Amino acid sequence: MLNFAIETAREAGQLLLEKFDRGIAIHKKGDTNLVTEADLASEALIIERIRSYYPRHSILAEESGNAVVIGGENTWKWIIDPLDGTTNFAHGYPCFCVTLALEHDGEIVVGVTFDPTRNELFAAERGCGASLNGKPIRVSNCENLGDALIVTGFPYDIKHRDDFARHLTEMLLSSRGVRRDGSAAIDMAYVACGRFDGFWEEGLNPWDVAAGVLLIEEAGGQLSYYDGRPFSIYTPPICASNGLLHTQMLRILS
Numbered sequence: 001m002l003n004f005a006i007e008t009a010r011e012a013g014q015l016l017l018e019k020f021d022r023g024i025a026i027h028k029k030g031d032t033n034l035v036t037e038a039d040l041a042s043e044a045l046i047i048e049r050i051r052s053y054y055p056r057h058s059i060l061a062e063e064s065g066n067a068v069v070i071g072g073e074n075t076w077k078w079i080i081d082p083l084d085g086t087t088n089f090a091h092g093y094p095c096f097c098v099t100l101a102l103e104h105d106g107e108i109v110v111g112v113t114f115d116p117t118r119n120e121l122f123a124a125e126r127g128c129g130a131s132l133n134g135k136p137i138r139v140s141n142c143e144n145l146g147d148a149l150i151v152t153g154f155p156y157d158i159k160h161r162d163d164f165a166r167h168l169t170e171m172l173l174s175s176r177g178v179r180r181d182g183s184a185a186i187d188m189a190y191v192a193c194g195r196f197d198g199f200w201e202e203g204l205n206p207w208d209v210a211a212g213v214l215l216i217e218e219a220g221g222q223l224s225y226y227d228g229r230p231f232s233i234y235t236p237p238i239c240a241s242n243g244l245l246h247t248q249m250l251r252i253l254s
């Protein structure tokens, strides 16, 4: 199933890249939330592939209505974000990906994130480690927040998130730098391979984080809520790190 996920992510990513090069129509699905024909085409491709290879599996896909689970058995569930980084994509900013994960009995067992502009494929299978283009990856070994490069995202409903400005200010003052790249799935893949040392964000959905959670776990990192409780993909917010920085990050976020 890992190979199926990899092939599917590569195919969908190629489709995104072709549409990115051509320029495509954009629609608003909220005040600041966009959807393009690329989101829809990528999702259709992925769902069609799952339907033909695994017709009994469930699917939780971002654009299929309001995050519907489409039929099937609930013990196996594909969780799909067909285009993570839609705002970047719509503005011609080349930082976006396709990300998909397979959940079995409530546990993520496969996760794949593919960035077609850099041809970088991040993959993880539970118990088998995480990789980037086939080579094993590990989280960083940075021990001090002052030496760390941290990444975050600004939720679409940022106006309603009172603590965000305080978290951002304190993280900026305590770390080497904070980045905001506009794709939570890429942010998390970069924590898994050590490019970033930590990540936090509010208001994410399961399809934004499902693959990233497994990538980070399999690469030796740590995930939790802001109070340290174990993280579930179905309920934000998220704090992820290389493990060594986790307590220092939680001190700011809690």
Ligand code: IPD
Binding pocket: 081, 083, 084, 085, 086, 087, 153, 154, 155, 156, 181, 182, 183, 184, 185, 203, 204, 208
């Ligand atoms: C968004 C991106 C972004 C994050 C938003 C997500 P989308 O996903 O992951 O980094 O800050 O909260 O909704 O809409 O581009 O798939």
Ligand code: CA
Binding pocket: 081, 083, 084, 085, 207, 208
């Ligand atoms: Ca997303």
Ligand code: CA
Binding pocket: 039, 062, 081, 082, 083, 084, 085, 086
């Ligand atoms: Ca999306």
